[in-house]
Amino acid sequence: MANYTAPVKDLQFLLHDILEMSVSGMDGFDELDRDFTGAVLEEAGKVASGVLAPLNAVGDVEGCVLENGVVRTPKGFKAAFATMRDGGWTGLDCDPEYGGQGMPYVLASAVGEMFVSANMAFNMYQGLTHGAYSAIHAHASEALKAKFLPKMVSCEWTGTMNLTEPHCGTDLGLMRTKAEPQADGSYKITGTKIFISAGEHDLSENIIHLVLAKIVGGPEGIKGVSLFIVPKFNVNDDGSLGSRNGVAIGKLEEKMGIHGNSTCVMNFEGATGYLVGEAHKGMRAMFTMMNEARLGVGLQGYAQAEAAYQHAVAYAKDRLQGRAVTGAANPKGPADPIIVHPDIRRSLMDQKSFVEGARALTLWGAMQIDRAHKAGDAQADAMISLLTPVIKGFQTDKGFEMCVAAQQVFGGHGYIEETGASQFVRDARIAMIYEGANGVQALDLVGRKIGQDGGKAMMALIDMLKTFIKENEGDAEFKAQFLDPLKEASKGLQGAAMYFVQAGMKNPNDALAGSTDFLHLLGHVCLGYMWARMAKSARAALAEGRGDASFYQAKIVTGRHYMTRQLPAVAMHLARITAGGETVMGLTEDQF
Numbered sequence: 001m002a003n004y005t006a007p008v009k010d011l012q013f014l015l016h017d018i019l020e021m022s023v024s025g026m027d028g029f030d031e032l033d034r035d036f037t038g039a040v041l042e043e044a045g046k047v048a049s050g051v052l053a054p055l056n057a058v059g060d061v062e063g064c065v066l067e068n069g070v071v072r073t074p075k076g077f078k079a080a081f082a083t084m085r086d087g088g089w090t091g092l093d094c095d096p097e098y099g100g101q102g103m104p105y106v107l108a109s110a111v112g113e114m115f116v117s118a119n120m121a122f123n124m125y126q127g128l129t130h131g132a133y134s135a136i137h138a139h140a141s142e143a144l145k146a147k148f149l150p151k152m153v154s155c156e157w158t159g160t161m162n163l164t165e166p167h168c169g170t171d172l173g174l175m176r177t178k179a180e181p182q183a184d185g186s187y188k189i190t191g192t193k194i195f196i197s198a199g200e201h202d203l204s205e206n207i208i209h210l211v212l213a214k215i216v217g218g219p220e221g222i223k224g225v226s227l228f229i230v231p232k233f234n235v236n237d238d239g240s241l242g243s244r245n246g247v248a249i250g251k252l253e254e255k256m257g258i259h260g261n262s263t264c265v266m267n268f269e270g271a272t273g274y275l276v277g278e279a280h281k282g283m284r285a286m287f288t289m290m291n292e293a294r295l296g297v298g299l300q301g302y303a304q305a306e307a308a309y310q311h312a313v314a315y316a317k318d319r320l321q322g323r324a325v326t327g328a329a330n331p332k333g334p335a336d337p338i339i340v341h342p343d344i345r346r347s348l349m350d351q352k353s354f355v356e357g358a359r360a361l362t363l364w365g366a367m368q369i370d371r372a373h374k375a376g377d378a379q380a381d382a383m384i385s386l387l388t389p390v391i392k393g394f395q396t397d398k399g400f401e402m403c404v405a406a407q408q409v410f411g412g413h414g415y416i417e418e419t420g421a422s423q424f425v426r427d428a429r430i431a432m433i434y435e436g437a438n439g440v441q442a443l444d445l446v447g448r449k450i451g452q453d454g455g456k457a458m459m460a461l462i463d464m465l466k467t468f469i470k471e472n473e474g475d476a477e478f479k480a481q482f483l484d485p486l487k488e489a490s491k492g493l494q495g496a497a498m499y500f501v502q503a504g505m506k507n508p509n510d511a512l513a514g515s516t517d518f519l520h521l522l523g524h525v526c527l528g529y530m531w532a533r534m535a536k537s538a539r540a541a542l543a544e545g546r547g548d549a550s551f552y553q554a555k556i557v558t559g560r561h562y563m564t565r566q567l568p569a570v571a572m573h574l575a576r577i578t579a580g581g582e583t584v585m586g587l588t589e590d591q592f
Contacts, residue, residue, distance in 0.1 A: 004053040004307055006045025006114045009551060010356060012038055014363050015110060017537045021367070026374050029104065037107060044111040047087065051080050052118035059121050059260020060423045064201070066252040071200040071262040077122060081203045084155065089115075090126045091153040094133060098149040105373070106366040109299060113359065116303035120427050121260030125158055125198050127296055132159025132210050135289040136229065139277035147235060148208055157206040161289050162193040162230075162266060170440055173222035177213040179273060189213055189230050189273040192250065192265065195434070199264030200232075200249040206241060207232040209266070210289065211273060212282050219280055227282035228273035246271035257426030291388055293435045295365060298391035300431045301399030302358035308406035308424035309351040315419075316344055316409055338409075346565075347409055351402045353562040356555075357527035358395045360534060365391050379460060386449050386457040387526065393441035393516075394523025396431040403428045442515035445522070446500060458497060465490045465529060472536060482532040485563040489525045492570040496521055496577050503580060513581030521573035528567045531559040 015021045015037055022033045055076045062074040084090055093108035094100025115123040133152045136145060151157040168174035177191025189211055193199075200207065209230040218224040234242040250265040277285045316339035320330070324340040338344050365384050372381035407414035407421040414421040432438050450458045469487050473479045496518055504511040538552035538559075 004049050004118050004310060006041070006048050006117075007306065007359075008038070008041045008045050009548070010359065011041055011110045011113070011363075013534075013537075013551075013555075014360055015106070017541070018360060018533055019106065019363060019367050021104070021106065024367075024371075026104075026370065028102070028374075032104070032107065037110075040103075040107065041110060041114075043087075044089065044114050047083065047089065048114040048118035051083050052115060052122055055080055055122060055260070056119045057420055057423065059119065060257075060427075061259075063259035064252060064262040066200075066249065069200075069248060070202060071249065071252060071264070073201050073203055073262070074260050077260065078203055080122065081125065081155070084126060090129065090155040094130075094153045095137060095149075098137075098145070099153040104366075104370045106363055106370055109295075109363060109366040112296070113299055113303045113306070113362075116300050117307040119260070120300055120304060121258040124258065124261045125201065125203055126155055128161065128198050128293075129155055129157075129159040129208075131289040131293045131296070132161060132208060134292050135161075135210055135227070135285055136276060138288045139227070139285040140229070144229060144274055144276065147239070148229060148231075151206070151239075152208060156204060157208055157231075158198060158201075158204040159208045160196055160199055160210065161286070161293070162196055162199075162209050162211040163286065164195050165192060166194055170436070173220075173225070175212060175214065175225065177211065177268065179213040179215045179226060179228060179275075181215065182272075187213075187215070187228060187273045187275065188270045189228055189246075189268045190270055191268050193268070194265050195253070196264045196266045197261055197434075199262060199266045200252075201262050205233075206235070209247060210276070210286070211268065212286060213273070215279055222283060224280055225282040226279050227276040227285040229276055230268065230271050230273040234272060256429055257423070258430055290435060291385075294388050294392040294441075295362070295369075295384075297431050297435045298358075298365075298388075298393075298395040299362050301392075301396035301428065302355050302362065302402075303399075304424050304428040304431070305351060305358075305399040305402035305406070306355045308403040308421070308428075309348070309355055311421060311424065312351065312406035312409040313339075313348060315413075315421075316348065319410075344409060347405050349558065349561045350565065351405055353531070353558050353566060354398055354402050354527070356534075356558060357530050357562055358399070360530035361387075361526050362391060362395070364530065379457075382453065382457040383460065385452070386445075386461065387522075389441035389445040389449060390519060390523050390526060392435065393432075393438040393445075393519045394526075396428070397438055397520070398523070400425070400428045400432055438519070439516060442519040443512060446511060446515040446518055450497060450500065455497075462490065462494060462497075465493075465525070468529065468532065472532075475539075478536065478539060481560055482535050482563055485567050486525075486528045486532050489528050489567050489570040492574045493522060493525050496574055499578050507581070509585050510580040510582075513584040514577030514579075517573040517576045521570050521577070524567055524570050524573070528563060531562045535559040 016034055059074040065072045091100035093103045093105050096102040129152055152159055165175050179187040179189050211228045211230045212225050214224045215226050231245055234245050236242045246269045248267055250267045253263040317337050319338045320335040321338050324336050329336045329340045368380040368384040371377040403424045407425050410421045413419045469483050473483055500511045535556050538555040541547045541552045
């Protein structure tokens with residue numbers, strides 16, 4: 001079984017050559033030079049490969065066990081979680097006022113990728129806590145922040161998000177969980193929530209649940225939803241733990257993957273809760289957590305593909321079968337390693353070009369979040385709002401596809417559990433579903449995001465592509481290899497957007513029938529843009545004779561593979577979009 005190797009060199013290339021993090025002009029970023037970020041990434045990589053990766057298969061095989069109302073996590077998880085806490089990794093980008101280190105979100109995202117690749121199920125415990133921290137930090141009162149955040153930053157206490165109920169998923173206006181006001185200003189929360197990741201476990205002293213509920217007597221539907229903090233153990237005024245609250249696990253789900261993470265049914269029976277933000281404004285507060293979670297899930301999509309790809313490359317170099325069509329590559333052996341065969345190379349290049357492109361887009365997106373939050377950049381905020389469904393939906397769809405491709409490299413051995421190839425496929429599958437299924441992400445993109453604020457963000461994206469192409473078309477080779485394909489793809493993007501404007505006014509079904517295709521079309525355009533930027537930087541490095549020439553040469557060839565073998569999918573998606581919804585909606589319900 002292959003070991004995980006942290007892609008520190010590629011992360012450094014993106015942070016400094018592409019995003020130019022240390023010269024971004026934002027406060028504090030000038031201190032984050034290559035030496036500093038390199039040290040952080042190297043240490044995180046050691047934790048990922050040395051502590052988390054060895055527990056990945058352990059968590060998959062052992063899973064979680066429910067015993068007397070307590071979930072026992074797999075062997076080794078508690079010690080690994082202590083390592084994460086002691087190293088300060090859980091609060092890397094959190095507010096120093098509450099014990100965090102105050103580093104940029106983009107650096108925390110780079111670190112997070114390595115932890116997800118090494119052990120996705122394990123990393124969810126701290127990842128969900130970070131999301132809960134963000135919602136509380138942005139919307140709760142100073143008193144609640146002081147009471148709960150310090151121990152959430154350190155992960156002495158962990159966090160969850162409780163949205164879904166047995167009868168409602170996406171349509172949260174149908175929820176039945178109720179909140180009854182109490183004389184002391186608290187609320188009694190009663191109801192059942194399902195699919196709650198890390199809802200119960202033995203890794204922390206307390207679990208802080210963020211729960212959506214309707215205050216009794218409030219407005220109907222989504223306008224009546226509020227957000228509450230509901231701790232597993234009540235917290236005394238001095239910060240010590242008090243009595244057990246009225247919240248308990250009802251069931252531990254058995255799942256296709258991420259076995260090392262506990263997915264629970266949670267029952268709230270008159271549990272004490274505290275209102276976060278304004279009454280009946282819970283969705284606004286919860287979306288702070290959900291939007292962060294969606295970017296994190298998009299990261300999971302390519303991070304699992306990265307781990308699967310590394311596994312497949314190691315196998316392809318080791319497995320002997322057949323001979324290269326151009327002559328024996330291993331003449332002293334009985335056969336050549338399968339990496340010599342063009343179809344294996346095609347698969348590995350598809351995987352590599354997706355992973356590196358998606359990594360660039362995700363970190364670029366994280367940088368937009370830093371610009372929005374740290375520099376008050378409204379355009380960056382609008383851009384990441386537009387692209388969040390793409391990062392989440394496209395990257396998890398393609399990430400799963402690439403995990404399957406990696407499994408295929410193993411042939412029959414990929415279907416045998418002992419090789420570990422199937423775990424990446426099973427673990428990656430959930431990312432297409434949770435935090436808003438990808439079909440919903442596509443509907444959000446087409447139905448709301450592209451036309452939001454008069455379509456300013458979409459027009460800004462198109463202008464950004466046009467400007468980049470115009471500024472760099474003086475280099476004939478670069479133009480032919482990267483800019484011409486990007487220009488053609490951007491025309492497809494504009495054509496699709498125009499179709500939605502025209503079709504949506506006449507027949508909304510025609511527009512929405514192409515929503516998933518548009519999600520993928522825009523995803524390919526974004527990765528094409530990222531690859532053009534990376535290739536430009538790599539070409540400049542080679543011309544100047546700096547850095548690792550082999551790294552930059554590989555970057556250019558991998559980028560050319562994406563531009564020639566993946567980006568043309570834009571034309572296919574455009575054809576599907578402009579076909580409208582006639583066949584999609586053509587059958588009556590009883591004809592299915």
